[in-house]
Amino acid sequence: MEITLKKFNEKGLLVKATGKLDIDSSAEFGTKIKDALDDIDELVLDFGGISYVASIGLRVLLELYQQMSKQGSIKLTNVQEPVMNVLKMTGFTKFLSIS
Amino acid sequence: MSFNTVKSNIAFISALMLILLSITLTFFAYLYLQNGKAILLKGYSYHISNFAEQINKDIIRIEDNAKDLALQGEMFYQVDKNKNMALFTTKNIFNNYQYSLGGGIWFEPNVIDPSKRHYCIYVYRNKNNEVVPDEEFETEEYDYLNKGWYKEILPNVTKQNNVAWSLPYYEKEGSNTLMVTAGAGIYAPNGKIIGISTVDWEISSIIKSISDMKPTTHSFALFGDKEHNSIIASSDPYTENASLLGKPLNTLSWYNDNLKNITYFTYHNKKYIPYVKMLDNGMILIICIPKNELFYNLVKHVIALFIILMITGLILSFLLYTGLKKYIDKPIEKLTNIAQKIGRGELNTEIKLEKPLEFAELADVFNKMTNDIKSITKERQRIESELTLAKAIQASSLPNVFPPFPDKQEFDIFAGMEPAKEVGGDFYDFYFIDDEHFMFLIADVSGKGVPAALFMMTTKTLINYIAKSGMNPKDMIETINKKICENNKHGFFITLLACIVNVKTGQAYFINCGHNPPLIKQNGEKFKYVEFDSNIVLGAFENAEINISETYLKSGDTVFIYTDGITEAANKSEELYGEERLFNSINSSEGDSVRSILESIKTNVKDFAQGVAQSDDMTMLIFKFNGADNNKEVYKQIASKENYSHFSDWLMNVCKKWNLTDELSGKLHLVSEELYTNVFSYAYPDNNGEIEISLIKKENILTMIVADNGIQYNPLEKPDPDVTLPPESREQGGLGIFIVKNSVDDINYQYHDYKNILTLYFNI
Numbered sequence: 109m110e111i112t113l114k115k116f117n118e119k120g121l122l123v124k125a126t127g128k129l130d131i132d133s134s135a136e137f138g139t140k141i142k143d144a145l146d147d148i149d150e151l152v153l154d155f156g157g158i159s160y161v162a163s164i165g166l167r168v169l170l171e172l173y174q175q176m177s178k179q180g181s182i183k184l185t186n187v188q189e190p191v192m193n194v195l196k197m198t199g200f201t202k203f204l205s206i207s
Numbered sequence: 208m209s210f211n212t213v214k215s216n217i218a219f220i221s222a223l224m225l226i227l228l229s230i231t232l233t234f235f236a237y238l239y240l241q242n243g244k245a246i247l248l249k250g251y252s253y254h255i256s257n258f259a260e261q262i263n264k265d266i267i268r269i270e271d272n273a274k275d276l277a278l279q280g281e282m283f284y285q286v287d288k289n290k291n292m293a294l295f296t297t298k299n300i301f302n303n304y305q306y307s308l309g310g311g312i313w314f315e316p317n318v319i320d321p322s323k324r325h326y327c328i329y330v331y332r333n334k335n336n337e338v339v340p341d342e343e344f345e346t347e348e349y350d351y352l353n354k355g356w357y358k359e360i361l362p363n364v365t366k367q368n369n370v371a372w373s374l375p376y377y378e379k380e381g382s383n384t385l386m387v388t389a390g391a392g393i394y395a396p397n398g399k400i401i402g403i404s405t406v407d408w409e410i411s412s413i414i415k416s417i418s419d420m421k422p423t424t425h426s427f428a429l430f431g432d433k434e435h436n437s438i439i440a441s442s443d444p445y446t447e448n449a450s451l452l453g454k455p456l457n458t459l460s461w462y463n464d465n466l467k468n469i470t471y472f473t474y475h476n477k478k479y480i481p482y483v484k485m486l487d488n489g490m491i492l493i494i495c496i497p498k499n500e501l502f503y504n505l506v507k508h509v510i511a512l513f514i515i516l517m518i519t520g521l522i523l524s525f526l527l528y529t530g531l532k533k534y535i536d537k538p539i540e541k542l543t544n545i546a547q548k549i550g551r552g553e554l555n556t557e558i559k560l561e562k563p564l565e566f567a568e569l570a571d572v573f574n575k576m577t578n579d580i581k582s583i584t585k586e587r588q589r590i591e592s593e594l595t596l597a598k599a600i601q602a603s604s605l606p607n608v609f610p611p612f613p614d615k616q617e618f619d620i621f622a623g624m625e626p627a628k629e630v631g632g633d634f635y636d637f638y639f640i641d642d643e644h645f646m647f648l649i650a651d652v653s654g655k656g657v658p659a660a661l662f663m664m665t666t667k668t669l670i671n672y673i674a675k676s677g678m679n680p681k682d683m684i685e686t687i688n689k690k691i692c693e694n695n696k697h698g699f700f701i702t703l704l705a706c707i708v709n710v711k712t713g714q715a716y717f718i719n720c721g722h723n724p725p726l727i728k729q730n731g732e733k734f735k736y737v738e739f740d741s742n743i744v745l746g747a748f749e750n751a752e753i754n755i756s757e758t759y760l761k762s763g764d765t766v767f768i769y770t771d772g773i774t775e776a777a778n779k780s781e782e783l784y785g786e787e788r789l790f791n792s793i794n795s796s797e798g799d800s801v802r803s804i805l806e807s808i809k810t811n812v813k814d815f816a817q818g819v820a821q822s823d824d825m826t827m828l829i830f831k832f833n834g835a836d837n838n839k840e841v842y843k844q845i846a847s848k849e850n851y852s853h854f855s856d857w858l859m860n861v862c863k864k865w866n867l868t869d870e871l872s873g874k875l876h877l878v879s880e881e882l883y884t885n886v887f888s889y890a891y892p893d894n895n896g897e898i899e900i901s902l903i904k905k906e907n908i909l910t911m912i913v914a915d916n917g918i919q920y921n922p923l924e925k926p927d928p929d930v931t932l933p934p935e936s937r938e939q940g941g942l943g944i945f946i947v948k949n950s951v952d953d954i955n956y957q958y959h960d961y962k963n964i965l966t967l968y969f970n971i
Contacts, residue, residue, distance in 0.1 A: 130880050131851050160873050162880045163943035170934055190873040197949050198942055199930030 126157030129165025149180025156186030259484035276404030434489030633824035762834030890917025
């Protein structure tokens, strides 16, 4: 999995990832982002390259949401259809801001 | 009646005894009768002779009396002519002769007293038995000189024979009784006859006693004077006897002078036996006794005796018959009945027979025999039930769950064995000898019964063991043969037909060791008998070289193998089913499943046999090759976090290979990942275990089967998480299986053979 982190507007963080949020990569994906979240109040996850999210990935997303709801906001962009299906199915679309 | 039975022999013996008894009895009765007759005849003869002797004695006395009187007359004439003295003497003489009625001395005219023409001295016995004189006869009125008796006696007396008898006559003057008179001559010293003495003898009493002397009811008598040929008295019942006095003897028609010499004469249709006695004075006495009356009592007696003895004999024979029957025939009948009962299987029948001892002994032997049969039967039933069990064990040792490999699409197989009544030596078997090579075989051990069955079990295990040892087919069969030879001390041999198929490529090896050729259908044509290189039967030569035939099976090709129990099934007319019928039967079932082909052959053979019992096992196996399976993929590995990417790659390749859409591919990835994670996270808590994931594509359905050997757990039973809750309130876990359930078109769980099996279906 390729993950690129890019700061914007001083306190914003844009994460771009390609691949799958599965057992292999979810943990790495979560750790990398969490490490860069200090003083960040706006987290944007670009899911354009994410082909699917497994439940383990959902758990990472939930963790990120819980942290960001304390220090700012979280937003998913470019969500692919299969991933969107899973998010809908699991009720994540109800609290995650997706554009 | 035939004399083959005891009963008839008993009857025969009894009848024989009766006949012998009758003959003996008849013989003795005859002897008894003859002897009795002789004694009887002698007795009568003696009796009659005695009677005649009595009369003779009287006659002699009377004659003596007459002679004494004549002497008295001579003395009277010569000495004193004292009449008183003479009367006195005469009375004395008569007192000495009790039977004389009366009599006296009669002189010729003028001999004693010239003046007296009649001179006599007469006495008689009066009613008081006193002898008294009677002087009335010296009268002219009486004139004894002209009396018949005087005239008859006087001329007939001589000096030599000095007594003569008168004819019988009735004394008119006196007692009017029938009498005869005996007389003797009185002579002067010069020899000149001067008178006669007479003694009267009353014969009425003699006739009466003769008439009374009836030895039997219808006997009769004749008393006559033979000298004067005249009848004195007769009791002949067929004549008027009163008028017969003085008539010639042959007035009676039965009389003749020769009677003395004949045994019997017939008179008025009756046989009479005459007894003839001549008396001293020329009189004759004849007693005639009817022959049948003479022996009547004797015969009656003999007949009565005979009847009594015959009845006794009959009773004895009957007793013998019933006795023999009771003591021989009845026990035999009883034993026969019981034996028949035992024959019908009623083994609890016991014979109770106490008499006679010989049969009681036989009955004991019978009872012992029944008990022996009972225990033998019990033992036989035990053996039979064990054999039935053995047969069941043998049958269950053959693979009998069909389809045996439900996940194998490369081939269909079906087989069956119909055992004959006895356990036999047929068997079939099939298994994978490695991942690609499937082996099926059919075999027939020579012989039948338990030894063949045991040998079959050993051989089956041996083949299985060696087949899976990784040898090439030729070495494999040669080794099997060698091993069989090593263990074969009882001369068994085995015919074998085996086929090893590479299910990926269709390459097939056929090995035929003395077995019936297989029927093979290839290239969509009919089944045909195919002769492969034939080898010697297994178990014959240790170093036999085995030839292998090689061929290729294409999709749809079918192999049918069988034992000779099929082709040698016989019907009532002892016809065999034969290869031609089998050929026709199998070819008439084209397009059917392997199972129904086999079933229809079985039905066909059974219809042919018409209920005739099988003499041999009937074993068949059919194998249909479907071609290499390109629509199934299986992944099998230890499930772990590290190995996941390996699986993930495999899955991606399958999806590419089968040209699955990205959507389906994504679903498969998502679903399999959730399940894979669950397996390595929860199924094996202590160590890592295997996961097996199969993908099967068939028409528009894609099936995924996920199996593990971990702890039993049905994830479908877990309640769904509440996805409407805000993130703060959500619990950990449960999302994965929730995602799975919502991604598939159908899903089910089963726990089978210690495996958790989840089957997921996706529409393509």
